[in-house]
Amino acid sequence: MPDDSGSVRLEVAAAVGRYRLALGSVRFRGRSGARRGRSVGSSMEFLDFRDYVPGDDLRHVDWRSYARSEQLRVRLHQEEVAPHTDVLVDTSASMATTPGKERAARVLALALLHWAQREGAAARLLALGGGRLDAGSLSFVEAGDRPGPPATPLRPNGVRVLLTDGLWPHDPLPLLRQCMAGAARFACVQLLDPWELAPTAEGALTLVDAESGARCEVQLDARAVAAYGQRLQRLVEALRAAVVGEGGTFVQVAAAGLGEMAARALLPAGLLEPA
């Protein structure tokens, strides 16, 4: 793995301030923050009234209501939280088939982490089928032929973003359901290399699987490229249907610089919004 962590951090720092995660009106759980929580809090936004019970803070007694009805009632306000954010990263070797794809994966993971932290949330990087990850030493070396959910329990009512290339030969729905269970908001970011999206007809090749090392000799002509494109389209559509069907957000990203990926894919898909 090339030691480009410094340049990755600079690229993330340059772009992360222009956007923030678009979380919508969903109620989250988390520590105190700027997002509406699922329970009563101390924000300025009124939520409801209830009868006074001893022990309630007298500052929340609605004295105007007492003047009208001589009954002590207290005002309840909306809780404001910073949602828990778990960034689930597919650390299989297929995420690093090219240097560009690997760098884009590292940039995206770090940027998602920073966007979550800017919300004041407790953000974590978790590996599919593994535990917590260190953002500074992200590597993509796992076999990844049949990934599972993170070994670390996921926090409920939080934000979960899955970063993967989604090139699995099997049905992705069981894994997605496990990753989405209990989440207030879920997004799946499919990261693909430009060559994976549109390979060039460059003749005979020996393709070496990044994960298993298996070899496959192909004659990559226009016919084969077209056939591959159809099979990839079916695979992406199946993944998109599984994500959207479970209420999540699906976005496909071609590996590029962070600014280009954010502007051309993440922002139009609603995963980000201007800061």
Place this chain on the structure above:
Amino acid sequence: MTLLQPLGLLALLAVPAIVVLHLFRRQLRQRRAAGLFLFAADRLIADAGRTRTRLLHTPSLWLECLAATLLALWLAGPSFGGARARHLVFVLDDSASMQAGAQARAAAAVRQQVSALGGGGVVTLLRTGPRPAVLAGPAARPGDALAALAGWRPVQRRHDPGPALDLARELAGDDGEITFCTDGEPVVPPADCDVLAFGAALPNAAILTAQRLPRAGGEELHLRFGGFGRLDAVAFTVSSGEQALLTRELPLPDGFADAVVALPPGTRTVRVDLRADALPIDDTAWLLPLPERVVAVCDLLPAELRRQLALDRVLAAIPGVRHEVDAPRAQLLLTDRPGALRPGQCEVVLAPGAPDGERDAWRGPFVIDRTHPWLLGVQLQGVVWLAGRRELPGNVLVAAGAQALLSEEVLDAGRRLWLDLDARAGNLVRAPDWPVLWANVVERARLEVAGAEANEVLLGEEARYRRALLAGGPDTEITFVAPDGTRVAAAPGRVVGFVPTTPGLHRVLGRDGTELAQIAARFCDPAESDLRDLTTGSWPRTAPLRRAGAAVRDDGSERRWLALVVLLCLAADWWWLHRRSP
């Protein structure tokens, strides 16, 4: 376009070989990829084992096929028409007189012209002789021609250069330039050739005759020397091995001198040397001891018949005859009934018919085939020939009336002499013709004795060796070894021969390297030894070259371009094969 070398057609076989290699063994550019299952439908080979797959139209395949095709074209020596490269054809006079200085000067002149030929030019070197030979070429590269020129040694007797010039004209075609290098003024200079003479008139002495003859009590050497030019005397030395037997100087009153030298008994090889002069090749002669060729006679006749024929007395009077009990080893067989013969054997069959059969006494006249070697000197004057009444097979040699008395039957493996003679009566056995007949038969059989047919030959003549053809004999494999060490294996056959081109003692080696015979070869040609008419000069051609225009083009340009393209193809192929996925 023409293809000058058929080797190029063979080289074309490389193209299908490359295709086969690409069918079974490929080395493709590699690329790391994810989602390999998305390409599974387009994969080329099965997972298990290497097997033949459909041919990939890779740049490597096309580049290698193109390189092989161009290489085949390069080997074929293509010519794309137009003006041809310059073609020099040199006809070298191979007569021995060229050794008197003209050879070196001619070789230097040829080297100079070849060196100035420039790139793309080709050279053909021919040697004159009764049978002209190609020393280099046709259309050889200058380097090869110069290498062949270095090995040129003119040793031949006087001959006509016409056949070599005719061959040169054929090989030169329409645009070749023929140059005839000789040492004297041509009688009629050829119109289409440049003639260059490099000779110089010089006095010279030569051994004209050298014979070793038996005499009572030993041998004698009979020598005859010739002097050409202003020579008053000739000095010569006779030696045997390291021992000088005689050194003498003889006057040359009429240009010739004779000498007779007595050789001590038991003298082996004798060498005669003249004092060094302009032409050394005619100054030395080797004379070997006279070969002993003994005819082996196998007598299978009944004792009574032998006594009646007086054969013991007759054969004892003929020199060089021995009795042999093993019939396959004999050259002459005497019998009263025919048997199987080996190649070269002669069988004399005394067959008058049944002992109690009818007999006729013939008094002549006899019809005799006097041209037959067996009947040379046979007269049959006053002979009464008692013969049986029977027919003889073969060609009739002696007949009386309608009765054949002596005939020759030529077989695949020898000859058979049929003799219808009853020796109990008649006077043929006591007539003078009887020993003459047998002497002729024995001498004829002597030719079939194994060994060298002649132990002295002149350069240009064929030296022959006759095999015994006995199974496991030493002469089943024969090698001729020249004085300079050159070895030539003899062809199969009963009589094998070679033409010596080097003066000196040639050896005939058998299987296991045993020496079977020695043959002395010397040069003798008074016409070549006479150097008085040699001269230096040049006689340019009078007829113009037949090709159009005088411009010549570098004939190797096509080959150089082809070689460059082949190298580019190979480099591109190497680059393609070693390119890896990004």
